[in-house]
Amino acid sequence: MKRPGLALPLCAAVLVAGAGAVAASPASAASGCRVTYAVSSEWPGGFGANVTIDNLGDPISSWTLAWSYSAGQQVTQAWNSTVTQSGPQVTATNAGYNGSVGTGGSVSFGFNGSWSGSNPVPTAFTLNGTPCTGGVSGSPSPTPSASPSPSPTAVSPTPSPSPARPSPSPSPSPSPSPSASPSPSPTGKRLTMLGADVSTLQRAADLGAKYYDASGAQRDPLDILKGIGANYVRLRIWNNPVSGYNNKAKVLQYARTVKAKGLKLLVDFHYSDTWADPGKQYKPAAWASHGIAQLQTDVYNYTYDVCSSLKAQGTTPDSVQIGNEINVGMLWNDGKVVDNDFTNLSLLLKAGYNATKACNSGTQVIIHTADADSDANARWFYDGIRAKGVPWDITGLSYYCYWHGTMSTMASVVADMKSRYGKDVILAETAYPYTTANADGTPNVISSSQPCSGYQATPAGQGANFTAVQNTARDAGAIGVFYWEPTWYAVPGNGWDPADINGSGDGWDNQAIFDRNGRLNPNVRWTP
Structure with missing residues (x-):
């Protein structure tokens, strides 16, 4: 996702679908x-x-x-x-x-x-x-893409947290209705990966943030999430962020907390020192001068090292993402898809997959894009990597209705991805605001009173939207839905920018499921 801040990857700078730059012919x-x-x-x-x-x-x-x-x-x-x-x-x-x-x-x-x-x-x-x-x-202005397939030089990503994750226009999401029942689908389909990306929670805890359940009792936030149905935690990992958070040491530390709670673990490799999303995929500084041959080795060694270190301490990841919202590639420019050539990207994805399986054959590999708004774009990407022999276990998609449009479109993409590639599908990111109020000095990424048709930015609207997203994804054949940063309410010092974590603020606070005082929205829960 985009993060909060600028265009947040929040997570969170991203190019929204169809908003990509059109590159001119290279100049000498x-x-x-x-x-x-x-x-x-x-x-x-x-x-x-x-x-x-x-x-x-x-x-x-x-x-x-x-x-x-x-x-x-x-x-x-x-x-x-x-x-x-x-x-x-x-x-x-x-x-x-x-x-x-x-x-x-x-x-x-x-x-x-x-x-x-x-x-x-x-x-x-x-x-x-x-x-x-x-x-x-x-x-000059992001406009919906009419093209059936994205051009590598005309990026058509969607948001991912980076500095601001706003969207060109809040798309309506009329179906299903906000009153959809939270009970599991009568079709017999189930969501087994009921996830929360809580990558900022470790920092919040270190700063003394307090969390309260719906009754007002102070409790451990992971216990609260588990009590409302979550069974999976997603943690992003950056190579060497200035903040000192979301790096290998911190992920290893927090993985012990996650596993001790009986929760499963998804590790989200960004392969960057900062936010990676459809609009940017910066190499880690230590890899900046490396070409594609060395980058394959870098990806393999780094992935294997993190996974093996987790395994050695008894917290083997249940799943990993090889890249985050890699709509047109990763580790740019070497791993960027240009002129529909997936060769370099495929080499990097294979390196990540092979390293994961060498670490632990049972860890599932997710390849994640933000293409829930366009089946044509999703087919372009996953057809492209499949044609190059890239293996993966689960297809991951980001879906935020205010960026990616109607739930009916999302359902069509999920169903097609599942049938076309024969692999399970998850929504790796979703979220919705519970208020238009801003709890700190950083503007909220989404500030509309009704970002998507039928869902007000209220506690009830947030709960209804999340229920509808789960019901829609489940009925379309998905096996999981992850809420992005539900615990990221505004805490001074827990900013979006890893280069200035103390000075930057939180543009996502109104999309957390805990209010500015840390109290849970009673309307939100995960349902299988």
């Missing part, structure tokens, strides 16, 4: 830098954007990219660079490289902003004072 270093600017998401009064600069030239030890806005946009937050604005003039400096430093190198960064009136493409890009003569391409 001699012809100057080339900029790809893509609005990844829009919401009332605001937007999230991702920028990539290619053909940086050689040498580049520092850089400043400048551009102008013409319609009142104002940058409010940024990640992977320092972005400032004075009047219509915006400058960004020194984001981390996504490729080799020097000729042909590239950098990517993202930001959130506010706007009024319209949101046109910015103009007059210059790099270190020199116009980017290679051209500017991109999407």
Whole structure:
């Protein structure tokens, strides 16, 4: 998912379906830098954007990219660079490289902003004072994709937590009705993976956050979740995050807590030091200069090491994700799908799968995209990896109705994925707000009073939406549904940005199932 912050991966910068940038033909270093600017998401009064600069030239030890806005946009937050604005003039400096430093190198960064009136493409890009003569391409505004298959250079991802995970338009989700019964489907189908991604909970606990059940009794949050039906915990893992959380040591530590509660464990490998989602898949800094051959070894060794370390302490993962929302690949640019060529991505996925099975043959491998909004996009991706011989056990999809549209569409995608590939399907992420109120200084990723048709942003609406998502997924043949960050209510110091966990806030607090005081919404529960 997108995270909170900018366009949150929250989790959470993401390009929403159909909002991807359209890349221009590569320009040589001699012809100057080339900029790809893509609005990844829009919401009332605001937007999230991702920028990539290619053909940086050689040498580049520092850089400043400048551009102008013409319609009142104002940058409010940024990640992977320092972005400032004075009047219509915006400058960004020194984001981390996504490729080799020097000729042909590239950098990517993202930001959130506010706007009024319209949101046109910015103009007059210059790099270190020199116009980017290679051209500017991109999407001024995310619009639903009509194309039956995503182009690798025209990313059609969906949100994943990163800094802001807003969507271009809250799509209606009329079916099923909010009054759908929480009881299991009469068809005999069951959800066996009733999951919660609680990746921020360890930090919350360290900061002294308190959790209360619906009656107001203070209890361990995992016990509360288990008491309302959850049986699975999902934990993301970053290679070397600045925050010191969600890394190998912390995941090993918290896995012991999870397993001691009798819960199953899904480890979500991002293969990055920060959020990975459809709009960005940054290599870990330690792997930044590695090509595809070395990256295969990196993925294998890292996956095997984490899995084996978990196994050695008696907390073998029940399942793992090889990548997070990898709509057009992972470990960009080497593992990105370009011109419909899945070769490099397939090598990385095979490395992750083989490492997992070498660690423990019974651990199930999930390959996760955010394609619940488009069967054509989902087929493009999973057909592509299947054609390259990639093995996997479970197909994972993200589904947020305000980004991915109607539940009937989601049901069609789930059913088709199950029948087409003969593999179990889960919704690896979903969530819904219980209020429009904001509990801290960071704007909520979703702030509408009715983000999806039929479901108000109220405690009852949140519970009804989650029940409907479970019922719809179950009836379509899914075996699991995971709520993304149900315990992430606003706690100072538990921010979305791993590079500034103390200073950044929580754009997801109104989608937690615990209110700003840590008390459970009694309308929410998992049902098999």
